[in-house]
Amino acid sequence: MAEEALEKSGVTLREAGPLDAVGDVLPSYVALPESVEEISALLRACAEADLAAVPVGGGTKLDWGAPPERCDVLIDTCCMNQIIEHAAGDLVVRAQAGVTLEALADRLATQGQELVYDGPFRADATVGGLLAAGTAGPRSFRYGTPRDLLIGITVVLADGTIAKSGGKVVKNVAGYDLGKLFTGSFGTLGVIAEATFRLHPLAAERAWVQTRLTPAQVQDAAVRLAAAQAEPTAVELDWPDPSGPVTLAALVEGAAATRRAQTLLDEVTSSMPGWWGEAGEGESLAEVRCMPDRVGGVLAALEGTGLALRGSPVSGRFFLRGDGAGFVPVVAGLREAGARVSVLASPYLMDRWGEVSALPLMRRVKERFDPGRRMSPGRFVGGI
Amino acid sequence: MDPKLIKDCVHCGFCLPTCPTYVLWGEEMDSPRGRIHLMKQHTDGTPVTPEMAGHFDACLGCMACVTACPSGVKYDRLIEQTRAEVERVHVRDPQERAVRGLVFSLFPYPRRLRLLRPGIGLAERMAPFLERVHPSLGAMAALAPRVTRRQRLPRRVRARGPRRAVVGMLTGCVQGEFFPQVNAATARVLALEGCEVVIPPGQGCCGALSVHSGHEDQARRFARRTIRTFERAGVTTVVVNAAGCGSSMKEYGELLAGQPEWAARARAIRTVDLAEWLAELGPAATRHPLPLTIAYHDACHLAHAQGIRAQPRALLSAIPGLSVREVPDSAICCGSAGTYNIFQPEAARDLGDRKAKSVASTGAEVLVSANPGCTMQIASAMGRAGGSIRVAHTAEVLDASLRGVPL
């Protein structure tokens, strides 16, 4: 019956293989919709046959989030790869969910513009995946996260309803902002089909500066950089080995970037540090959030753990990664030290999300959007 | 109340943060926008209720809202018309009536006022009793300042050096009785700057207190008398050193609009504030250094009603060695507002306390203002908070600098 319903939807299907597993859950089918309407038809079919679906873009973060309770259909957006409109004069781009960030960046660069994102998987991730996972890069310190750059979205709900909010103008307060709600929702509310972003002109000049500090020096240095009137676009740290020194780097963009950068730290370079914005490798990966004045405490809690930390001490957002079961008590320790920790990927059993104060409201949102629990069930906070 | 003037208000709310009572209470009906709304309710047929009258009475008439209003609403005219209407149609409770009666039979009359002066009058001795009977009466007594001795001013003060102008000078009732040294300083400064100063004796009240409280008939009577006095003195320019008096004298034309002949006579005499006049005249006398840090307080009737902000600051800043500090939230009234601290003692006290804190934050040694009511109010609030500050009128500071004596 399931197959029949899916086939009736007219969407291209293929049998799933081991590489299509979401966590350790293997779907039965992979669907390859080519339009918003096809996603809608597919989800109506899923509703009819009560099939659970998980959307996927580049698959770069498919191991992020808890494994789904069930997954019958993997919705691969790779065929939705059209950049629908690049209105350069308006600094706006509208793209289908499956467009990769690299393809998008290439296209925008021809007009001297960019979508500001320099976080993990900035080449292979897709527009939809970027939004669904809600990742942020170093430059979010000045430009905001993708959530702040998103100005319009088209989504398809579990019952096939196609809905949009926002539009293609930067300034717009008509109606609720569904884009914000779907950003970082890990596919649990519906499928992101199209997105419209505000763009920025590519900086004519950029310079990085870096220095090495002891962990105890980092917080004060970061607070100083954050307030500097040379206006760094990003301030990042890399601490590959928590028994060694911390590399602190800042990026300055725009007119007189090099001279402005010199006022911040000693070692100026025009090339991006190799580790910049990447999540890094490791068996377990977590996102750590804290206030900038708690960074010292976070670093202290990690000293000697053998885990690696990378991220922004000025935004208070880091990736923590490493191998072994030692990850579990470190996460608990960080939470005790006042940090919020979301375990994105790990083979070890633990509380992935920590305490979420508004969870009852979130459950109610989930219930309204996906009463049948067919969209990536169980992937997100509180088993939503 | 003129419905046309009411209609000018577009309800944008820009007046709210400048309104002292809104700052205190955060209530719509105690904001200019809310009061205009109440006026509209009344012109639409709602009778003046005690609640409505209460909100009108609570207005200090500081006119900060007039400055803030982008739509040019003539709130000053509106509130004056409203107060007159309230006096006409609203019956106040007996106790309130008694206090109001006392004030309006006392303040505008210099000779009666003299009774209040400490040392002579009964005010000081009676203060605790008055406070118990009615807070307003207590407030009135508490406000009476100490005066060293009366200073009689000559009828004419000759200009020092070449005569640059002939001006009349208003002595004012409160100024004249409680702050005679300010009048003396004013006359000296004018003379030193080359003005011949004519000071007609027996000047009465200019009518400011009455017009600000809705007693328009009394106000018109006083206005006509003041005009006549200066006409007889043969001057066409009258210098005023009290902000409240200056602002109402500038509006004589409108107050007397119903009597065209008087309105014309009013317009024939030009009223100027002392600072306005001196700035216009330009300096002639030498300024001697005064090594002082002062805080300049904008009296509402100078800053808002007459739009005079830059001139006193410029005059003071031009004194060598003198440093002028700005008072935070300078546009908000200190709560003195003529008779306000008598009729609304609690609100006046709260506003005084706020202003005292702002003034204290400047760290200035002397508080300078162009209105005696303000300085009295702020100094007493600073006293309540356990601090103190010397107070002076702009004229006194200039006088000290021009004569080369310490303030």
Next chain:
Amino acid sequence: MTPLAEFITALHGVASGEGEVITDPVRLRTYECDGLTYHRATPGVVVLAESATQIAAIVKLCNRYGVPFVARGSGTGLSGGALPRTDGVLIVTSKMRRVLEIDLPNRRAVVEPGVTNLAITEAVREQGYYYAPDPSSQQICSIGGNVAENSGGAHCLKYGFTVNHVEACEIVTPDGDIVVLDRMDPGYDLLGAFVGSEGTLGVATKVTVRLSRTPEAVTTVLAAFASIEQGGQAVSAIIGAGIVPAAIEMMDALSIEAAEAAVACAYPEGAGAVLIVELDGPAEAVERQFAQLTEICAQAFELRVAADPAERAAIWKGRKSAFAAVGRISPAYIVQDGVVPRTSLPSVLASIDRLSAEYGIKVANVFHAGDGNLHPLVLFDDAEPGAGERAETVSGKILDLCIENGGSITGEHGVGVDKSRYMPRMFSDDDLDTMQLVRCAFDPRNLSNPGKVFPTPRLCGEVPGVRKGVHPLVESGKAEQF
């Protein structure tokens, strides 16, 4: 007793302080409208709230008696978002105006909802910080209202809107629970959904805002052009050159006339349009951009650069008072708030001109040119029979123009009660139904600012996406379809 009367009796149990509960009809009426006076309704009762726990208690009572509630800050909104309910309670936050915490190392301030937008900046200015969103009414509009409306302002071109500067909110949910929505928390971005929801998802009772560092240099330029077209070309050229100014504002001849009458802003005489461009950032970067800007504005017949903060304020004064200033040149007017893609500005302005001629209604244009946010001021004389209707028609047609050009019916004033009827022109039924899912999750009983934003009420028990015909409430005459 009516539910409202019972509610008012019960209210005295949770709001007993002096002057907290307003029931006097004369006083109540002063709360009948916000900054948009076109819509009026005398509230059933007003509470001047003092704390979150008190608001939570009031909202719980609302739930018990089925009484709707509307939150109001300073009452300066321009879409009737705080229009009271005659059968409900108006919760006013103007007494909740304490700045609770200033935390400079973390660049945050925690404030109560009644704190004015400008008061935040004033509290941190001396330390070299400010709060970036700057609606024109910033000296009086409250931060709670800003959160409800997702307020913008002239400087949001570079710095974004309220939603980009709010880090956390304590809210009272429509159930009467106190919940904290924090950007740092994992889970759905409910904060992002709450900001800009116009009071329909609850009441903000504490707001944590991000503070920005005062830029090293600010250059404010006033460029006067002979015509709107020339001004528009300059705007395109600025953006095309890769400059992101802090603000680009444009005013046409009619709005300049009004501002001149109101605040004597002394803009260059004979200008068909003035452009206010503000550059900020590191001094060297600003200098270089200024040089580029001077070249771009070669067509301007006068280029005035503010030499000090006072001159900067003088340039801005004309712009910021423009709305209310129009009261000086017209007995009545409607402020519109449409948005078009910036590149469509010239054609849309030309169409507005045609509309203006066709209906014999003058339109003054003030706009945030950098982001295509138009504020046409539709002028009319309310004493002239039919003029109001014609102005209303012109105003509606301007919104149609915005929608046709791929824009929005509101850039920053919100939908409120005023524009809810235009929502179906911009969004499909499915779009609106999907938004309603959020509403139903937060407010299943439809008590929080009902009647705003959405054109038709929908019962939260209904299955979404199925209804396509006439709403049963409309059919039975219990609700009205706009």
